[in-house]
Amino acid sequence: MSSHAMMRMIFLVVFLGWLMIWVMLPTKLYKNTWKPKLDSKLNSTYFAAQGTNLLVFSFPMMFIAAFGCAYLHFQKKSRASNSKSSGAVAFLKRPVLVMAPLGIVSALDLIFSAMFIALMIWSLANYLYVSFGHLHMDGDGEKIWQAKIRSVSLTLGYIGNICWAFLFFPVTRASSLLPLVGLTSESSIKYHIWLGHVSNILFVAHAIGFIIYWAMTDQMAEMIEWSKTYVSNVAGVIAIVIAIPMWVTSLPRFRRKMFEVFFYTHHLYLLYMVFYVLHVGDAHFCMILPGIFLFLIDRFLRFLQSGHRARLLSARVLPCGVVELNFSKAPGLYYNPTSVLFVNVPRISKLQWHPFTIASNCNMEQDKLSVIIKNGGSWSQKLYQEISSSNLDHLEISTEGPYGPHSDHFLRHESLVLVCGGSGITPFISIIREIIFQSQKPDFKVPRVVMICAFKNSADLAMLDLLLPISGTPAQISQLQFQIEAYITREKDQPNADTQKPLQTIWFKPSLLDSPISATLGPNSWLWLGAVVSSSFIMFLLLLGIVTRYYVYPIDHNTGKIYHFSYRALWDMFLVCACIFLVSSLVFFWRKKQNAMEMNQIQNTEVPTPTTTSGSWFCGADRELESLPHQSLVQATKVHFGSRPDLKKILFDLKESDIGVLACGPRKMRHEVAKICASGLAENLHFESISFTL
Structure with a gap:
C-alpha cells in the first residue's frame, strides 16, 4: 500500500x-x-x-x-x-x-x-x-x-x-x-x-x-x-430573531430578485454565531x-489577502457587455482550470464580493491572470460602464483566491463536450487553454473537444475571441480536434459584418500600492x-x-x-x-x-495605447491582428442562426467510449443536459455541472 x-x-x-x-x-x-x-x-x-x-x-x-x-x-x-x-x-x-x-x-x-x-x-x-x-x-x-x-x-x-x-x-x-x-x-x-x-x-x-x-x-x-x-433563554431568542431574516432572504425567489438584501443580511451570521454559542x-x-x-x-x-490591491494590467471590452480583466500574478501561483476568483471594486461597492471563473491558464500565462465578467446585474453593469465609458487610467480592485479543484480531472476523458449558454462559456475558456498547453507535450493524448454554445444575439459571438489569450498561443493549435457549434437563438439571419462593433483593449497605469495576485500563504x-x-x-x-x-x-x-x-x-x-x-x-x-524577497516584480514603466480589433466570426470580416491560431479557431466554428441545439441528438450521436460532458449556463439548460446523461441511454456520458446555484 x-x-x-x-x-x-x-x-x-x-x-x-x-x-x-x-x-x-x-x-x-x-x-x-x-x-x-x-x-x-x-x-x-x-x-x-x-x-x-x-x-x-x-x-x-x-x-x-x-x-x-x-x-x-x-x-x-x-x-x-x-x-x-x-x-x-x-x-x-x-x-x-x-x-x-x-x-x-x-x-x-x-x-x-x-x-x-x-x-x-x-x-x-x-x-x-x-x-x-x-x-x-x-x-x-x-x-x-x-x-x-x-x-x-x-x-x-x-x-x-x-x-x-x-x-x-x-x-x-x-x-x-x-x-x-x-x-x-x-x-x-x-x-x-x-x-x-x-x-x-x-x-x-x-x-x-x-x-x-x-x-x-x-x-x-x-x-x-x-x-x-x-x-441563556434570552440569548436563544435573540439568535432565532437574527436567524429568521437571514433565512427568509436566502430563499431562492427572494435571493434572485433582491440579491443585495440577501448579501448584506447574511452577514448577520457573526452575531448569530455569538448568541447561539451563548445559548448552548x-x-x-x-x-x-x-x-x-x-x-x-x-x-x-x-x-488579510483582500487588504492588498491587485495590479490590474488591462481590460478587453466586448460589444456584447462583457469585459475581461487581466491582472498581474506571481509566477509561483498555480491554479487548475475552472478555478474561481472573488473580486471587489471599492469604486462600485466596498462590501460586495462577486465570484468569477478564471479564464487564463497559469501554464500558458505565467505572469497574468484573467477573469471574464458579463454585464448581468447592477454591480457588473456599473463595472462595465466604468471601464468602457470613462477614461480610467487606474482602477483599484481587491481579490480573494483563487479557489478551485485540486486536479484537472477533465483531461482523463477520451472526448469532451462543453455545453454552455451565454456567459457560461467562461469556465471552458480555461479548459481549452489547458488542453492547448498540454497538447505540446509529446506523451499527452489530446481529447477531442466539441463546444456547443447558445447565444441570444450575434454580438455575443465576440466572446469566442476570448478563447485564446492576447499572446502566447502556440501555432500548433490547428492540430487539435476542436469543433465549435454556436447557436444564435434570437436572430435568423447573419448580420452585416460592418455593423459589428470592435473589441477594445484598455491598458491601465501601474501603482506602487498594487501588487501581483499571489497565493494567500x-x-x-x-x-x-x-x-x-x-x-x-x-x-x-x-x-x-x-x-x-x-x-x-x-x-x-x-x-x-x-x-x-x-x-x-x-x-x-x-x-x-x-x-x-x-x-x-x-x-x-x-x-x-x-514572497516579496523571492519574487522579482515586473515594473511596467510604459503603458501601451488602447487597441481595437474586429470580430472574426462572420464571413468577410477583417482582423487587424490576424494569426494562425485565430484562423484555426474560426475555421473550426460553425454558426447556426435562428435555432437551438438539439442536445439529445448531439450527445447520443457521439460514439467515443468515455465522454466528459460539462455544462455551464442557465439552469434550464444544465438540467436538460443532466437529464440526458442520467437517462441511462448512453453509458459513455459522464456529466458535471459548473455553477454556484442549484
Whole structure:
C-alpha cells in the first residue's frame, strides 16, 4: 500500500470514528456508560466539562484538517494519479435525479444526504426514547404531556446542533476537507444551503415548542431569563430573531430578485454565531467547534489577502457587455482550470464580493491572470460602464483566491463536450487553454473537444475571441480536434459584418500600492495552512487550559454553579478568535515578506495605447491582428442562426467510449443536459455541472 493510500485510509478511519460518536451520542450506552467514564478521565481542572467534547468531537476533524493539508501538499500532481483518484469519484458524481427545488442531484449527493437524514432520524428517535423513559417533571403542577412537549422541543434543538456541526465545512473555501473527497467549495455550496434550511426549521420548531410550553405553564418570563448556571433563554431568542431574516432572504425567489438584501443580511451570521454559542454553552460549542474554527481561519486569511490591491494590467471590452480583466500574478501561483476568483471594486461597492471563473491558464500565462465578467446585474453593469465609458487610467480592485479543484480531472476523458449558454462559456475558456498547453507535450493524448454554445444575439459571438489569450498561443493549435457549434437563438439571419462593433483593449497605469495576485500563504499554501490550523488549535487548547485551571477553577471548583455559565462560552469564543488572529497574521505577513524577497516584480514603466480589433466570426470580416491560431479557431466554428441545439441528438450521436460532458449556463439548460446523461441511454456520458446555484 502506498503512503498516499495509507494516509487516506487513516483519514477515513478517523472520520468514521467521529461519525460513530455522533451516532452513539443520543443512546443510553453513551449517556450512562461511555460519558461518565470519559468525563472522569478527561474533564480535569484544565478543561472542566469541555474535556470530553474537545477530544471526541473537536480533535478528530482538526486532525484530518491539519494533516490533510500536508497530504495535499505532498500529493503527486501527475496526471495519472489525479485521473485515477478522480475517476473513482466521477462515478458517484453522475446525476441520478434532477428536480427543480434540489437542482442536479448526484449519487454522491444522495449518499451524503441519506447518511445525514438517517443520523437525524436515529438521533431524534433515541433522544425521545431516553428522555421519555426518564421524564423530568419541572414543578409539582406540571403534567406529563406538558413535560413531553418540553422534551420534544429540547430534542429538536439537539438535532439542530448536529446540523451546525456540518454547516460551515462547505463554505470554507481554503480547506483540506473538501478536496480530500473530491469536492470544491463551489460544488458543495448546496450542502450549506440544505443544512441551513434544515437547521432553521428545527430551531424555529425548537423555539415555538418552548414558547408553547411556557405559555401553558405560565412561565413566559423564562423567555427573557439569562441564567447564571444554565443556558441563556434570552440569548436563544435573540439568535432565532437574527436567524429568521437571514433565512427568509436566502430563499431562492427572494435571493434572485433582491440579491443585495440577501448579501448584506447574511452577514448577520457573526452575531448569530455569538448568541447561539451563548445559548448552548461551552460544552456544546466544543461539539461543533471544528467547522467554525476552520471557517474563521479561512475567513480571516481572506480578509488579510483582500487588504492588498491587485495590479490590474488591462481590460478587453466586448460589444456584447462583457469585459475581461487581466491582472498581474506571481509566477509561483498555480491554479487548475475552472478555478474561481472573488473580486471587489471599492469604486462600485466596498462590501460586495462577486465570484468569477478564471479564464487564463497559469501554464500558458505565467505572469497574468484573467477573469471574464458579463454585464448581468447592477454591480457588473456599473463595472462595465466604468471601464468602457470613462477614461480610467487606474482602477483599484481587491481579490480573494483563487479557489478551485485540486486536479484537472477533465483531461482523463477520451472526448469532451462543453455545453454552455451565454456567459457560461467562461469556465471552458480555461479548459481549452489547458488542453492547448498540454497538447505540446509529446506523451499527452489530446481529447477531442466539441463546444456547443447558445447565444441570444450575434454580438455575443465576440466572446469566442476570448478563447485564446492576447499572446502566447502556440501555432500548433490547428492540430487539435476542436469543433465549435454556436447557436444564435434570437436572430435568423447573419448580420452585416460592418455593423459589428470592435473589441477594445484598455491598458491601465501601474501603482506602487498594487501588487501581483499571489497565493494567500505563498507557493506552499497547503503546507502553511496546515501549520496555521495545527498551531492555532494547539494554542487554543493551551490557553483554555491555563484560563480554566488558574482563573475559573479557583472560583468554581468544577461545580458549574458559581462561575457564570455564559462567561465560559465567552472565554471559548475569545480564545478561539485570538489564537486564529495571532497565528494567521504572523504566518501571513511572514510569508508575504518572504514572497516579496523571492519574487522579482515586473515594473511596467510604459503603458501601451488602447487597441481595437474586429470580430472574426462572420464571413468577410477583417482582423487587424490576424494569426494562425485565430484562423484555426474560426475555421473550426460553425454558426447556426435562428435555432437551438438539439442536445439529445448531439450527445447520443457521439460514439467515443468515455465522454466528459460539462455544462455551464442557465439552469434550464444544465438540467436538460443532466437529464440526458442520467437517462441511462448512453453509458459513455459522464456529466458535471459548473455553477454556484442549484
